[in-house]
Structure formats: structure tokens, C-alpha cells
Amino acid sequence: MxxxxxxxxxxxxxxxxxxxxxxxxxxxxxxxxxxxxxxxxxxxxxxxxxxxxxxxxGFGVDDIRALIELSGHPDQPCGHADSIAAEQLASVREKIARLKRLETELERIATCCDGKTVGDCYVIRALSDHALCADDHA
Amino acid sequence: MxxxxxxxxxxxxxxxxxxxxxxxxxxxxxxxxxxxxxxxxxxxxxxxxxxxxxxxxGFGVDDIRALIELSGHPDQPCGHADSIAAEQLASVREKIARLKRLETELERIATCCDGKTVGDCYVIRALSDHALCADDHA
DNA sequence: GTAATTCCTCTAGTCACTAGAGCTTCAAGA
DNA sequence: TCTTGAAGCTCTAGTGACTAGAGGAATTAC
Known part of the structure; x- marks a missing residue:
């Protein structure tokens, strides 16, 4: 105890x-x-x-509740547990893909600034003008 | 208007x-x-x-407020804007790294289940027993 | 026996929105 | 000009997954 x-x-x-x-x-x-x-x-x-x-x-509370419920019934088919895990995997992969697009864009923004003042800072200009972006990270 | x-x-x-x-x-x-x-x-x-x-x-509200404040002062040095962007880049990279570890683990969990019932489902067993994990995704 | 630590419940705050209630204003067609 | 329906307004409360703090009671170590 x-x-x-x-x-x-x-x-x-x-x-x-x-x-x-x-x-x-x-x-x-x-x-x-x-x-x-x-x-x-x-x-x-x-x-x-x-x-x-x-x-x-990264499973959400609802997923976990379902997995617990399932784990209490060892005789049932486990397709549902598999699909919860597969969905979570897909969602993690999506997040990774999105973050990688952001990474690319941020690399361009954060490393290209050789101006000395805000007036010609690439960070600020890039944020002001989406057209400066390489891809559609929105 | x-x-x-x-x-x-x-x-x-x-x-x-x-x-x-x-x-x-x-x-x-x-x-x-x-x-x-x-x-x-x-x-x-x-x-x-x-x-x-x-x-x-992915910038937070506070970051954005700071960037806006800066963009209103074009004569100031832009080091602060650069560092906000660099920090954001670092945080994005960290998230990517973490998600990749999760991806690896979820792949192992979600694709290895060849049992038919919850009782021998790899998803459930893997969640019950952290020792089955390849690396320290915690 | 007492002092420090841990525990209890409860409320409210975090972040960046989103949803809904109940009301007013606007724009377009008859 | 009138009417109708869309779009606007403010305000409160909810989301997910916790986290922080108040104010008090129980436990543990010496």
C-alpha cells in the first residue's frame, strides 16, 4: 500500500x-x-x-479510455486497438510533415537576415510578405 | 473600408x-x-x-507582439527579431525530434500485432510493458 | 510531543481559440 | 419604403490536459 x-x-x-x-x-x-x-x-x-x-x-484521453476498456476484455478481437494505434501513428506522421514544412521556412527566415536594423531584417520582411515564402506552409 | x-x-x-x-x-x-x-x-x-x-x-502570441513592436521601429537593430525566429526554429526542431521517436515506437506497436484477440494484442501488451519499447520515448 | 512534510478539496489559470445565446445593424430585392 | 435574411455585436462558457495556489487536515520522523 x-x-x-x-x-x-x-x-x-x-x-x-x-x-x-x-x-x-x-x-x-x-x-x-x-x-x-x-x-x-x-x-x-x-x-x-x-x-x-x-x-x-501521444494518445488522447478518449483513446486511452478505449484501450483500457479493451484490455479488460482479453477474449475480444483486437482490431479496434490496432486501429486506434494506427490512427495515432497517422496523426503523428501528419504533425511531423507539417513541422518539417515549418522548419524549412523558418530556416530560410532565420538564417537569411544579414541586415543590421529592423528596417531591412529578413525576419520581419518575410512575415510581412507571404510571397517571399518558398512553399505553402499555411 | x-x-x-x-x-x-x-x-x-x-x-x-x-x-x-x-x-x-x-x-x-x-x-x-x-x-x-x-x-x-x-x-x-x-x-x-x-x-x-x-x-x-507557430509563433506564440507573445512572440508576435514582440515582432510587431519591433516592426514599428525600423531603425533599431534586428538582433531581437532574429533571436525570436531562431528560438522558434529550435523549438520546431525539438518537436520534430520528439515526434520521430514516437513515430518509431508507434510503428513497432501498430504493425507487429498479429494476434487475433486483445489477450495477445501487441498494442495492448506494449502499452502495459514499457520494457518492450526500443528507446526512451518518455 | 512537535515540527516538517505530505495529503485533502476546491477554484481558477494556462493557450489559442471556438461555440452559443440573445440582440442589433446592414444590404438587397419587391 | 418596407421587409427579410445575412452578418454584425457583446458576453459567457467550453475545449484538452493539465498546473498553481489557498486553506486546512493527516501522517511521519525525530
Whole structure:
């Protein structure tokens, strides 16, 4: 049996975040001590580690709820879990693609400024005039 | 002179977002018609385009305020503008690096599942057991 | 026994918007 | 000129995933 602080140290999830996850239904409300403090066991630790891991991988709260629900039914087909993961992968790839376009544009903007004053600063001019951009990062 | 709707169509910034930018001080409060509706001119259009462009590039509101402030002083040295842009570039690069680590891990998770039920689904097992992960994406 | 630490609940703030209610103004056609 | 429907106005509240702080109670270490 450990306290919320112990659980926090073991999982790397901050104390208020654990309480928030409980409120959101990602982890079950645990037993309480006589003085009304939360007391956790091994099962809760594993569940929280699962949640933390899924969050680290960028899954949203709703996805995680669905994955937890699924993990409680080991006999069901796992197509749904697969598709949640595949969607997350697609969304990560999209974000990477978008950020790479930004990177290209920012490189051009941030490294081309050889003016000394704002008046001829390439950063400012590029922001003022979208036409100076190489591609359509919008 | 155009209305907020015209401005929205010309810049691609939604009407409530324009009002929000005004509230945040990113664009100046414009003249009003007799009936209290906003009336914009060319200058406001350019300013909003600047803001939109900077937002598209991922700059935060505070950065944009600073860049606008700078662009109003063409005689000052532009080192500050450069450093804002350089910081933004660094932050974009960091995000890309992080997302790539996630991508690698998600690829492993999402493509390795050849089980038929949740019980032996690799997605669920991988989330339960961080030790299955190749690298430290946390 | 006491002092320091940790815990509790509750509210409110973050960022950059977005949605909706309830009302007024504007522009175009009859 | 009248009417109708779109577009405008302000204000409040909601989004996601936390984070911060107030004010007080419980636990733990010495």
C-alpha cells in the first residue's frame, strides 16, 4: 500500500495529474486511509503506468479510455486497438510533415537576415510578405 | 473600408479569431460604423496578414507582439527579431525530434500485432510493458 | 510531543481559440 | 419604403490536459 506521493515517484506522474486522471476516469478511485488519504496497490500502479505510457505516445484521453476498456476484455478481437494505434501513428506522421514544412521556412527566415536594423531584417520582411515564402506552409 | 467578414475572407482568419486578436492586442481596434460595426482599411489587413503568417509558422502570441513592436521601429537593430525566429526554429526542431521517436515506437506497436484477440494484442501488451519499447520515448 | 512534510478539496489559470445565446445593424430585392 | 435574411455585436462558457495556489487536515520522523 502506498500513498499518492509514492505512486507519483514510482511512475513519474505528478501528484495533481494522478488526481486529475482519477477524475477523468482513467484510473479507478482507490481505497482511502482512516484519514481520507488515497492508498494504492500494485494493480493501480500498473494501470497508471499503462496510462502514462499511452500519454507519452501521444494518445488522447478518449483513446486511452478505449484501450483500457479493451484490455479488460482479453477474449475480444483486437482490431479496434490496432486501429486506434494506427490512427495515432497517422496523426503523428501528419504533425511531423507539417513541422518539417515549418522548419524549412523558418530556416530560410532565420538564417537569411544579414541586415543590421529592423528596417531591412529578413525576419520581419518575410512575415510581412507571404510571397517571399518558398512553399505553402499555411 | 471593409467589414470584419470581408477581412476574414481576405486573410483566411475566422471572424471570432479576429475579434480575439483585437482583444489580445495583436491587431488594433479599428474604426466603427454608425451602428458600431468594425470597419477596416488596408493597414489593418496587412497587420492581420502578418499575424496570421506568424501564427502559421507557430509563433506564440507573445512572440508576435514582440515582432510587431519591433516592426514599428525600423531603425533599431534586428538582433531581437532574429533571436525570436531562431528560438522558434529550435523549438520546431525539438518537436520534430520528439515526434520521430514516437513515430518509431508507434510503428513497432501498430504493425507487429498479429494476434487475433486483445489477450495477445501487441498494442495492448506494449502499452502495459514499457520494457518492450526500443528507446526512451518518455 | 512537535515540527516538517505530505495529503485533502476546491477554484481558477494556462493557450489559442471556438461555440452559443440573445440582440442589433446592414444590404438587397419587391 | 418596407421587409427579410445575412452578418454584425457583446458576453459567457467550453475545449484538452493539465498546473498553481489557498486553506486546512493527516501522517511521519525525530
Amino acid at each position: 502506498f500513498s499518492i506521493g509514492d505512486l507519483s515517484r514510482r511512475t513519474g506522474v505528478k501528484v495533481p495529474t494522478i488526481r486529475y486522471y482519477e477524475q477523468m476516469g482513467l484510473v479507478a478511485a482507490p481505497e482511502r486511509s482512516d484519514g481520507n488519504q488515497r492508498r494504492y496497490g500494485r494493480q493501480e500502479l500498473e494501470r497508471l503506468a499503462f496510462v502514462r505510457h499511452a500519454r507519452d505516445l | 471593409f467589414s470584419i467578414g470581408d477581412l476574414s475572407r481576405r486573410t483566411g482568419v475566422k471572424v471570432p479569431t479576429i475579434r480575439y486578436y483585437e482583444q489580445m492586442g495583436l491587431v488594433a481596434a479599428p474604426e466603427r460604423s454608425d451602428g458600431n460595426q468594425r470597419r477596416y482599411g488596408r493597414q489593418e489587413l496587412e497587420r492581420l496578414a502578418f499575424v496570421r503568417h506568424a501564427r502559421d509558422l
